[in-house]
Amino acid sequence: MSRHHRPVIHQRREVAASRLFRIESLELEFANGNRRTFERLRNAGRGAVMIVALPDPEHVLLIREYAAGIDDYVLTLPKGVIDPGEDMITAANRELQEECGFSAARLEPLIELTLAPNYMNHRISVLMASELQESRLPGDEPEPLTVERMPLEQLDSLLATGELHEGRAVAALLMVRERLRERQELPTLW
Amino acid sequence: MSRHHRPVIHQRREVAASRLFRIESLELEFANGNRRTFERLRNAGRGAVMIVALPDPEHVLLIREYAAGIDDYVLTLPKGVIDPGEDMITAANRELQEECGFSAARLEPLIELTLAPNYMNHRISVLMASELQESRLPGDEPEPLTVERMPLEQLDSLLATGELHEGRAVAALLMVRERLRERQELPTLW
Numbered sequence: 001m002s003r004h005h006r007p008v009i010h011q012r013r014e015v016a017a018s019r020l021f022r023i024e025s026l027e028l029e030f031a032n033g034n035r036r037t038f039e040r041l042r043n044a045g046r047g048a049v050m051i052v053a054l055p056d057p058e059h060v061l062l063i064r065e066y067a068a069g070i071d072d073y074v075l076t077l078p079k080g081v082i083d084p085g086e087d088m089i090t091a092a093n094r095e096l097q098e099e100c101g102f103s104a105a106r107l108e109p110l111i112e113l114t115l116a117p118n119y120m121n122h123r124i125s126v127l128m129a130s131e132l133q134e135s136r137l138p139g140d141e142p143e144p145l146t147v148e149r150m151p152l153e154q155l156d157s158l159l160a161t162g163e164l165h166e167g168r169a170v171a172a173l174l175m176v177r178e179r180l181r182e183r184q185e186l187p188t189l190w
Numbered sequence: 191m192s193r194h195h196r197p198v199i200h201q202r203r204e205v206a207a208s209r210l211f212r213i214e215s216l217e218l219e220f221a222n223g224n225r226r227t228f229e230r231l232r233n234a235g236r237g238a239v240m241i242v243a244l245p246d247p248e249h250v251l252l253i254r255e256y257a258a259g260i261d262d263y264v265l266t267l268p269k270g271v272i273d274p275g276e277d278m279i280t281a282a283n284r285e286l287q288e289e290c291g292f293s294a295a296r297l298e299p300l301i302e303l304t305l306a307p308n309y310m311n312h313r314i315s316v317l318m319a320s321e322l323q324e325s326r327l328p329g330d331e332p333e334p335l336t337v338e339r340m341p342l343e344q345l346d347s348l349l350a351t352g353e354l355h356e357g358r359a360v361a362a363l364l365m366v367r368e369r370l371r372e373r374q375e376l377p378t379l380w
Binding site for chain 1: 194196197199205206207208209210211213215216218220221222224225226227228229230231254255256257258259260261262263264266301302303304305306307308309310311312314332333336349352355356357358360361364365368
């Protein structure tokens with residue numbers, strides 16, 4: 001969807017690459033004639049899933065894992081890349097079993113989020129999981145993840161203290177809380 | 191904050207770099223003895239700001255701009271990097287004038303969000319701006335941005351149609367809507 005004229009891409013080339021990342025340089029000409037060189041990161045484009053799993057309508061499963069980008073442990077939602085041949089639902093149910101030890105009988109796609117569309121093509125589908133039962137699949141984590149059962153009413157205090165800070169996870173949790181309030185499965189707090 | 195023992199970083203080296211991006215490889219040893227090689231992206235670490243500007247308690251200013259990462263126009267919040275010598279408030283007020291043509295007499299820090307802490311160190315501070323008045327500073331955009339005055343009650347439909355999808359902007363907008371509801375400046379919708 002665009003009401004604008006996208007810039008013309010005159011040249012596109014890979015300027016750096018590593019095992020996981022590819023960086024492209026784009027020579028762009030905008031509709032007004034202005035020219036710019038932009039850089040962007042490319043992933044494999046396989047898509048990813050992030051899961052808001054509800055053991056009951058008042059709790060959500062969070063994981064605590066080492067995050068190399070900030071060299072610290074983070075509290076966040078389970079997520080992972082969609083494997084070849086998987087659809088979004090299958091991938092979400094696999095990640096939930098690998099990272100949290102639960103499968104879900106009900107998985108509802110909520111939204112697809114981008115990460116930083118100005119310079120990345122990364123997208124992640126958020127799914128709400130319910131009707132959970134214990135089921136574990138082996139994951140590829142270097143050490144066991146900690147799984148925490150967070151009362152949704154603690155969300156605001158986790159945001160206020162800075163303990164929960166990953167933007168897309170914050171978006172997903174706020175959306176799910178609103179969805180549950182709308183369904184009146186959660187007592188409103190005001 | 192961490193209840194865990196962070197892995198030991200045995201080696202850390204730059205494996206690729208471009209004009210904007212640096213990619214590092216880390217040789218990690220986890221507390222249980224497992225070793226892994228992780229990659230991460232590094233930015234200059236100067237910090238960034240994202241602004242939720244309210245011309246009145248029922249509207250927010252969004253921008254529509256070209257996003258090279260997905261080669262399309264996106265609807266999102268004004269944001270930018272903190273310049274050397276600036277604090278967060280000054281940077282937010284400058285970006286708001288450059289991108290939206292308004293300055294704010296009131297700027298309240300809401301939260302600091304990370305982007306993808308598993309493999310990036312990028313952080314952005316979200317500020318709520320109010321008491322706006324027209325004031326324009328020249329920006330460095332290749333073409334004029336479109337500024338849209340969105341009724342906050344349209345937020346859910348913009349999310350449902352996929353028109354608004356940048357995770358950290360979605361998080362910021364949902365947080366501000368909740369904040370305004372709590373202040374009872376906005377009529378509750380249920």
